Amino acid sequence: MAISIVALRGAAGFVVQARLAAFAKARAAEGLRVAGCVEEFSGSEGAGCAGRALRDVATGRRRLIGQELGSGSLACHLDAEGVTQACQDALEAIDRGCDLLILAKFGKLEAARSGLVDAFAAAVERHIPIVTSVAPQFADLWDVYSGGLATYAEPSRTVLESWWLGLRGSHSAPSLLRAAM
Secondary structure (H helix, E strand, O other), rough: OOOOOEEEEEOOOHHHHHHHHHHHHHHHHOOOEEEEEEEEEEEOOOOOOEEEEEOOOOOOOEEEEEEOOOOOOOOOOOOOHHHHHHHHHHHHHHHHOEEEEEEEEEEEHHOOOOOOOOHHHHHOOOOOOOEEEEOHHHOOOHHHHHHOOOEEEEEOHHHHHHHHHHHHHOOHHHHHHHHHH
């Protein structure tokens, strides 16, 4: 059985998120029901998550995930409420039925069993393929959380297409994915 979860890593966050968005768009153009979110970077490149949002890949709805705490703040800028709302959007889309789930990242909140973790679990329960990314500092926790159900890949169009074809029954795809590792 093909691995139905792929986690992108090995490039800057904006590169990985752009690849997730492009993959979601390509699958939607094929008529598939794609759900989930990608991270968008806007505003200043300040500390933490200031100026960041999660955009729903199906509806375009943006959920802010960064809070402006001021230049002197040492606190985390991540707004968990925005991530929770994006997770709820994904859960509703899963309940309506989807063919593919895109989840921006397994990061700080997910490592603490919050954030998008319920959407990950719902998709696994329903055997929905997932494409995500993993923050490097949480890779060990991702490995435990995913329990061998996921593989890593570079954020390459060729590698993602190979993985997708492998899920759809192509027998030539797995060798490309292994080569990318």
